[in-house]
Amino acid sequence: MPDSIDPMLQRIEQGVDRNGAALAAHTAIFETLMRQLGEIISLLTPEEADPDKPSLGDLLAHLIMQNQEQLTLTHRIVEAMNRLERTVLAELARPTIR
Numbered sequence: 001m002p003d004s005i006d007p008m009l010q011r012i013e014q015g016v017d018r019n020g021a022a023l024a025a026h027t028a029i030f031e032t033l034m035r036q037l038g039e040i041i042s043l044l045t046p047e048e049a050d051p052d053k054p055s056l057g058d059l060l061a062h063l064i065m066q067n068q069e070q071l072t073l074t075h076r077i078v079e080a081m082n083r084l085e086r087t088v089l090a091e092l093a094r095p096t097i098r
Helices: 005-044 056-093
Strands: none
Touching: 005 056
């Protein structure tokens, strides 16, 4: 493998590590926010709701689902980026025929 590829491989590996760390931090923050939001919902949701209007709980549940979907998409994007980086690493590591 040419010497110029080694630093490139190191940068790609560091990028994979940073993506994993960022995703873990994002997940931890998201989980904390969801727990806090659950507590807020329980405090703000009235015992009797107007049947003609969506309840605060329903509206907040909809927002929570949207956030969960966003987190799922974020995970998929990071996984795809990591697969792409690994593919690039594998391609760079393959010997070239001259």
